[in-house]
Amino acid sequence: MASKYKVQSSDVYINDTDVPINKLNIDDSVEIHELEKELITEAYKIFYDELNENTLFNETYFIELHRRTFEALYAWAGIYRDLNMAKGESRFCQGMYVQSESKKIFEALKKDNYLKDYENKPKEEFAKKLAYYKCELIALHPFYELNGRITRLFFDMIALFNGYKYIDYSTITPKEYIDAAIECVQFADSDNMEKIILDGLKK
Numbered sequence: 587m588a589s590k591y592k593v594q595s596s597d598v599y600i601n602d603t604d605v606p607i608n609k610l611n612i613d614d615s616v617e618i619h620e621l622e623k624e625l626i627t628e629a630y631k632i633f634y635d636e637l638n639e640n641t642l643f644n645e646t647y648f649i650e651l652h653r654r655t656f657e658a659l660y661a662w663a664g665i666y667r668d669l670n671m672a673k674g675e676s677r678f679c680q681g682m683y684v685q686s687e688s689k690k691i692f693e694a695l696k697k698d699n700y701l702k703d704y705e706n707k708p709k710e711e712f713a714k715k716l717a718y719y720k721c722e723l724i725a726l727h728p729f730y731e732l733n734g735r736i737t738r739l740f741f742d743m744i745a746l747f748n749g750y751k752y753i754d755y756s757t758i759t760p761k762e763y764i765d766a767a768i769e770c771v772q773f774a775d776s777d778n779m780e781k782i783i784l785d786g787l788k789k
């Protein structure tokens with residue numbers, strides 16, 4: 587039953603809208619998206635400033651990105667979902683497994699030293715690793731909303747740590763990006779995401 591995989595709109599969204607229930611009681615879609623944009627811009631400044639040699643790109647860091655960016659607006663900022671969710675034909679990680687799957691992803695990332703050693707390695711190797719973990723987090727889709735933006739922020743900080751600029755997604759269309767995400771979620775295939783990241787990685 588398809589609806590089983592959808593989060594009930596009453597739980598997160600204002601009835602029949604794409605506006606999440608929020609602490610400021612905003613019900614206008616344009617207004618809320620504008621505000622989200624400002625918060626994410628602010629977050630880039632904050633986390634850029636905080637980035638240092640000791641930064642660990644672990645699960646706590648990832649969750650904190652979401653919590654600190656959106657806690658003024660959303661009660662579920664930094665809190666994993668437990669409901670099942672889907673977009674289009676893609677079913678993300680089942681709600682009941684989000685916590686345990688996340689642990690697995692971040693344990694693997696720890697074994698890769700949180701991708702902190704790629705400044706002097708070939709860019710291709712870095713892009714491959716980034717794409718692999720990015721696909722894992724896309725398929726996890728751990729939060730109710732803002733997964734795309736927080737996941738990009740997370741990998742942008744890793745890129746920056748390794749002497750690159752923020753990953754540039756401006757040369758591809760939104761459809762190309764979503765198609766690559768679909769391949770991640772439905773086929774565990776990160777090849778197209780890897781191409782996108784390789785193109786977008788610049789020193």
Ligand SMILES: Nc1ncnc2c1ncn2[C@@H]1O[C@H](COP(=O)(O)OP(=O)(O)O)[C@@H](O)[C@H]1O
Nearest residue numbers: 673674676724730731732733734735767768771
């Ligand atoms: N049909 C789909 N199949 C698989 N993944 C998708 C699909 N549509 C969107 N996504 C992924 O979900 C993300 C959007 O999730 P969402 O929580 O709404 O975050 P945001 O609002 O920041 O974009 C996209 O960036 C993409 O990675």
Ligand SMILES: [Mg+2]
Nearest residue numbers: 731732733734
């Ligand atoms: Mg969204």
